[in-house]
Amino acid sequence: MAQVLEFKLPDLGEGLTEAEIVRWLVEVGDVVAIDQPVVEVETAKAMVEVPCPYGGVVTARFGEEGAELPVGAPLLTVAVGSPEAGEESGTTGSGAAGAESSGNVLVGYGTGAPAARRRRVRPEPVSARAATATPTPAPAPMPAPAPTPAPVPATAEVRGPVAVVSPLVRKLARQHDIDLRQVTGSGREGLILRADVEAAIRELKERTAGVAAAVVDTPALAGSSPQAVPGAGDERIPLRGVRGAVADKLSRSRHEIPDATCWVDADATELMAARAAMNGAVGPSAGPKVSVLALLARICTAALAKFPELNSTVDPAAREIVRLRDIHLGFAAQTERGLVVPVVRDARSRSVESLGAEIGRLTEAARTGRLTPAELTGGTFTLNNYGVFGVDGSTPIINHPEAAMLGVGRILPRPWVHGGELAVRQVVQLSLTFDHRVCDGGTAGGFLRYVADCVEQPAVLLRTV
Structure with missing residues (x-):
């Protein structure tokens, strides 16, 4: 009987705490061998190919290309001990995790025992909890949630983990320079949904348009010129990696x-x-x-x-x-x-x-x-x-x-x-x-x-x- 194991983004060393997914090297349903590279990530130091310590069938991937993941976040799940995995990786297919794991401790990776199950984390000032990521069978875009009244961004700074699980939501926020810690989630237990981020984007555009109008309507002071205001067509390039x-x-x-x-x-x-x-x-x-x-x-x-x-x-x-x-x-x-x-x-x-x-x-x-x-x-x-x-x-x-x-x-x-x-x-x-x-x-x-x-x-x- 196959056993599904979760492989998390390992500690890449040098004090690195996050990495951006550059390119997936495997698809859902692929058979992977022990210590086969499965994803290419970019850290603040370099590009790294991350090997998976398990041999088996890929059942789910977490995060799209371009998404940033913290160390310890799930990368993919692998069904070990299945007949397909045994035929491809040369294992006996006994289903034991130890038989399908390299047990190696690679430089910068910790490919030892299977990672422990993730726990939900409660942000400090709010009661919302970060939901556990649900494995998705393929990297297809997530459907938009049902329309809900979208709250406006909160003005107070929120510390602690952000109650958001979807990489699409995080990517959308990054593209429009939205601080997720200042967005109030309308989902279950305060989860930040796509509609919440889109509402924050609309509000940001309205404020920007108001500032631009004020600059146009206000005569320039003597010896000074109006400041440039970012427009809707301007390109924003994230400073990351x-x-x-x-x-x-x-x-x-x-x-x-x-x-x-x-x-x-x-x-x-x-x-x-x-x-x-x-x-x-x-x-x-x-x-x-x-x-x-x-x-x-x-x-x-x-x-x-x-x-x-x-x-x-x-x-x-x-x-x-x-x-x-x-x-x-x-x-x-x-x-x-x-x-x-x-x-x-x-x-x-x-x-x-x-x-x-x-x-x-x-x-x-x-x-x-x-x-x-x-x-x-x-x-x-x-x-x-x-x-x-x-x-x-x-x-x-x-x-x-x-x-x-x-x-x-x-x-x-x-x-x-x-x-x-x-x-x-x-x-x-x-x-x-x-x-x-x-x-x-x-x-x-x-x-x-x-x-x-x-x-x-x-x-x-x-x-x-």
Whole structure:
């Protein structure tokens, strides 16, 4: 006899509390094997394929593509011990949960014993309870509820769990910027229905139209202009997933870190010649092609060893500067899902070839959305090559909680005084944004000048090899 087991969204590690369903990999009725990926989700860190610890037949899925689910929410149910499951997964079909579960504890997943049944949670200020989700046989849209008098949104802030179960209702609220904690549900036990959200949307549009009319009817004050009012045709893009995490981190950096920026132009002609010589070598001395970014990464690690103040972080609670022993070098990478900063571990002990290989691997993983949370965290210093966008200079925002970021512009032939004469040289602009709490301008200037010296005279690096 088949036993139906519920698989919940597992703990994905790194303090992540929710994930967005990007793509379902199985349909209701499919037979899945133990530890087969069943859904692709996007967290604030990366894209992740979630494997199911049970082998059997998928009987229900919870949540549509685009829906956000908290950790612990049900993902799907699987009938284990059925003849179909036994034939496909190679099990005996005994019906015992242990025979149809991997029992593994995967990194970031907890695929152990079956999850306990969910309990209803009562919000603190109201008597409504969050209803337990009912398994749906397919991801088809839910029918609209019967018309009911829709209450207006409550003005008081409601804390605690929101009494809403339908992913469609949550998605509709997100699309129209409706706070579900300020909506009073008309369903059973205070459950928020689609009609409640639609009523809140209508009221929001009426208020917006009223404000717009007031702005039009009110003459503008001297020296001022009326503020723009969002219209019905404006597009709203939710800040969630990777883009939302980046927005939060950048905002926190600007709010907490008293940063300053210094910059310098450097003659990169000798650096480019050294790279050409490395890549043009033949015979036993030949090796993988070396990128400019790999060379700059090696220069950064040498500079951080010389100026360890910039390989630091600030503990504001203890009012201490923490100088970090290891150098984990992050580098900015632009992807379709937004800006990410993969981290090269133990960069100080790596050669130029090793740095280049790891940068290449992480860049490819970033482009395909396969970076793990561990590969996106733990950096101590960031290198930002914004020259790939065709710009010469920038003032980077520090990647919180680090203490500095080195920016590199494009390398271009420009007029330059070399050897007392005007010549055309390969010139690059370098900028350093640093946390003024960890060092003063003298230290930051010394770091940047050392980097520029290595760019102009790569032989300087031989001292640290």
